[in-house]
Amino acid sequence: MSEGILQPDKPEALEGDNRDLFSKFDDVIALREGLLAQGREDPFNLVMEKVLSPTRAICNGRETILLGTYNYMGMTFDPDVVEAGKQALSDFGSGTTGSRVLNGTYQGHKECEEALREFYGMDHAMVFSTGYQANLGIISTIAGKGDYIVLDIDSHASIWDGCAMGQAEVVPFKHNDIEAMEKRLRRIPEGAGKLVVLEGVYSMLGDIAPLKEMVAIAKKYGAMVLVDEAHSMGFIGENGRGVVEDAGVIDDVDFIIGTFSKSVGTVGGFCVSNHPKFEIMRLVCRPYVFTASLPPSVVATAATSIRKLMHGSNKRAHLWENSRALHKGLRDLGFKLGTEEAQSAIIAVIMPDLEKGAHMWEALIRGGLYVNLARPPATPANMTLLRCSLCAEHSEEEVGQILEIFEKAGRETGII
Amino acid sequence: MDRAEVDAKIRELAEPFNKKGIEIKEETTFQNDLEFDSLTVMDFVAEIEDEFDIIISMNQQAEIENYGQLVDAVHKLQADS
Numbered sequence: 001m002s003e004g005i006l007q008p009d010k011p012e013a014l015e016g017d018n019r020d021l022f023s024k025f026d027d028v029i030a031l032r033e034g035l036l037a038q039g040r041e042d043p044f045n046l047v048m049e050k051v052l053s054p055t056r057a058i059c060n061g062r063e064t065i066l067l068g069t070y071n072y073m074g075m076t077f078d079p080d081v082v083e084a085g086k087q088a089l090s091d092f093g094s095g096t097t098g099s100r101v102l103n104g105t106y107q108g109h110k111e112c113e114e115a116l117r118e119f120y121g122m123d124h125a126m127v128f129s130t131g132y133q134a135n136l137g138i139i140s141t142i143a144g145k146g147d148y149i150v151l152d153i154d155s156h157a158s159i160w161d162g163c164a165m166g167q168a169e170v171v172p173f174k175h176n177d178i179e180a181m182e183k184r185l186r187r188i189p190e191g192a193g194k195l196v197v198l199e200g201v202y203s204m205l206g207d208i209a210p211l212k213e214m215v216a217i218a219k220k221y222g223a224m225v226l227v228d229e230a231h232s233m234g235f236i237g238e239n240g241r242g243v244v245e246d247a248g249v250i251d252d253v254d255f256i257i258g259t260f261s262k263s264v265g266t267v268g269g270f271c272v273s274n275h276p277k278f279e280i281m282r283l284v285c286r287p288y289v290f291t292a293s294l295p296p297s298v299v300a301t302a303a304t305s306i307r308k309l310m311h312g313s314n315k316r317a318h319l320w321e322n323s324r325a326l327h328k329g330l331r332d333l334g335f336k337l338g339t340e341e342a343q344s345a346i347i348a349v350i351m352p353d354l355e356k357g358a359h360m361w362e363a364l365i366r367g368g369l370y371v372n373l374a375r376p377p378a379t380p381a382n383m384t385l386l387r388c389s390l391c392a393e394h395s396e397e398e399v400g401q402i403l404e405i406f407e408k409a410g411r412e413t414g415i416i
Numbered sequence: 417m418d419r420a421e422v423d424a425k426i427r428e429l430a431e432p433f434n435k436k437g438i439e440i441k442e443e444t445t446f447q448n449d450l451e452f453d454s455l456t457v458m459d460f461v462a463e464i465e466d467e468f469d470i471i472i473s474m475n476q477q478a479e480i481e482n483y484g485q486l487v488d489a490v491h492k493l494q495a496d497s
Contacts, residue, residue: 148473153458169473174462187471187497381455 035358043361043373053077054265054393059370067388067402068372072345073234073315074393075265075305085266088300095295100127101282104293112303116270119306120241120256124278127270127299129291131230131259132158134269137287138226138255139197140166147193150184150218152176152209154202154380156228168195175202175380178213185221194223200243201231204379204387205338206346208236211247219252226255231344234263234309235316235392260302263309268294268302315392319345322390322399329403334416338385348374349386349406356415357384363409369402422468422491429463430483442484468494 036042041060050058054074055066075081088108098104109127116125128134139162143149147168151159154175163170171188173180181196188194196218198209211227218225229242237245240263244250254275260268271281282288294302320342327342330349338348351357354375361373364386372387379385394402410416417425430440433456438449446452452460461472464486470493472480480486 148471167475169471169475171471171473172458174458180462183466184471187465187469377454382453 031354035355038355040358041362041365043358046365046370051076055391055398057370059365062365062368064365064368064370065394065398065402065405066370067390067394068370069391070231070262070389071265071391072231072319072389073263073265073309073312074391075263075308078265078305078308080308081265081301081305084304085297085301089295089297092296094297096293098292099289100293101289106293106296106299108296108299108303109293112299112306113270115303115306116272119239119310120250120272122256122272123274123276125270125272126278126281126285126288127268127294127302128288129268129294131257131261131269132161133287133291134257134259134271135159135228136162136165137285138257138271138281139163139195140287141281141285142166142224143168143193143195147195148188149195149197150181150188150223151197152181152199152202154204155197155199156203156230157378159197159199159228163197176207176209178210178217181214182217182221185217185223188221194218194221196223196225198225198227199231200227200229200236201344201346203231203346204374204383204385205348206231206342206344206387207339208232208243208343211243211249215244215247215249215252224254225252226257227253228257230257230259230262231346233258234312235319235345240309240312240316260298260305264302264305266298266301266305268298312392319390319392321396322392322394323347325396325399326388326390326402329399330406333403333407333410335406335410345390347388347390349388351384351386351415354384356413357386360409360413360415361386363412364405367405367409369405369409417491417494419487419491422494423487425467426464426483426487426490429467430460433460440483442482442487444483445481446483446486447481464490468497470494470497 046059048057048059054071054076057064057066092106096104112127113125128137135158143166145167148171149163149168150171152175153172171184173184198214201208215225227244232242234240236243241250244253255271255273258270260266323342323345327347331337336350351360357373364371374385374387376382434450465472468490480489
């Protein structure tokens with residue numbers, strides 16, 4: 001990367017008519033227009049006119065089963081959670097209008113961090129305004145110029161952006177490949193700072209990382225380990241602490257990153273850690289300092305929801321039943337899936353290409369089912385995926401209905 | 417290993433990725449001439465890293481546009497390691 005501080009890069013000549021800084025998006029614009037020209041409903045412009053429950057909404061005028069919201073534990077309409085938010089809105093107002101380090105830390109922010117410390121059994125918890133900022137902030141702050149970050153090639157955008165912002169040397173390895181990870185750690189020059197970044201659940205295919213082996217190797221080479229548990233909090237592991245708990249390595253990881261916008265059911269992000277110097281992050285982490293803190297109602301709903309998730313073992317069990325039932329049902333219908341068996345609450349259905357994927361997505365939405373359409377470059381190996389994320393509030397009957405809609409749409413579009 | 421040996425080895429590793437059999441010169445670019453996409457780059461880089469037991473970080477990759485620059489970088493990295 002060019003250091004170009006003293007002089008700007010040589011400007012590239014703009015060619016043709018009406019060329020400007022937006023010309024670089026012309027390919028994406030053409031792709032999108034091509035899809036819409038075939039009369040398809042726009043998969044990236046869905047409007048939910050009314051939300052009836054964690055699993056039902058009126059979308060584009062139709063009553064729709066929601067199967068792509070990451071609302072894994074169905075906390076968004078929990079009466080205690082909603083009540084806590086209303087109370088905080090009345091007592092503390094609509095927003096803090098300030099940074100966490102100035103006038104933006106209210107009692108509710110401290111209570112939310114207290115709930116996180118208890119949930120994970122860790123010494124420190126730091127709440128960010130979004131999950132994206134939690135990864136961006138922690139990674140860019142701890143791994144700087146001259147340090148090395150070893151990470152999975154399928155990492156989330158917020159992890160890549162954190163790596164770029166911190167200017168560390170970035171060394172990716174093939175997805176979930178333990179040997180490839182070890183080789184890269186072994187080659188890092190002696191004395192360099194090392195951070196290994198992993199995710200518990202990879203959200204595109206819904207597969208989990210072999211954390212037991214990977215964390216042991218990272219420790220063997222003296223690396224710090226950060227695990228993003230965004231897609232596992234609340235239902236993987238005995239206490240819902242994530243894949244790190246399930247794999248028995250929670251005490252060996254240095255940082256867990258998470259979000260409030262999935263199982264917790266609101267918005268926000270966090271990092272928990274046992275590192276004795278962790279609190280200094282509050283002063284040196286720019287995405288924490290230079291933004292307004294979460295509104296009081298949001299941290300109140302988050303804290304209430306986190307405390308309820310500690311006792312959510314029945315819901316966890318039902319969510320797993322749903323996930324396994326959907327996986328088996330889709331496989332029996334002949335769909336190609338992202339994993340051999342259900343490893344998380346995400347079931348990814350692999351489409352032959354973007355055009356067929358968009359066609360299938362549209363057949364599903366017309367049939368009353370919402371799933372996520374994921375396409376390159378967000379997907380691994382340039383796949384087009386229909387990603388289903390289950391909710392603990394989906395009933396057994398609803399899973400049956402979902403399979404019927406999939407079968408009908410699959411036959412209509414010739415995918416099965 | 418001298419530069420010519422590094423060159424010969426990388427040429428060998430590049431062959432299976434060079435699907436259209438394009439002649440590789442010093443100034444041949446990976447993105448435009450060889451049409452490598454990001455996945456191909458990852459696999460190709462991993463093969464070179466394993467062969468020479470080196471790390472070519474993403475930051476270093478960003479500075480490498482053509483074949484000659486790659487041979488120079490690998491030659492330097494394996495000499496330093």
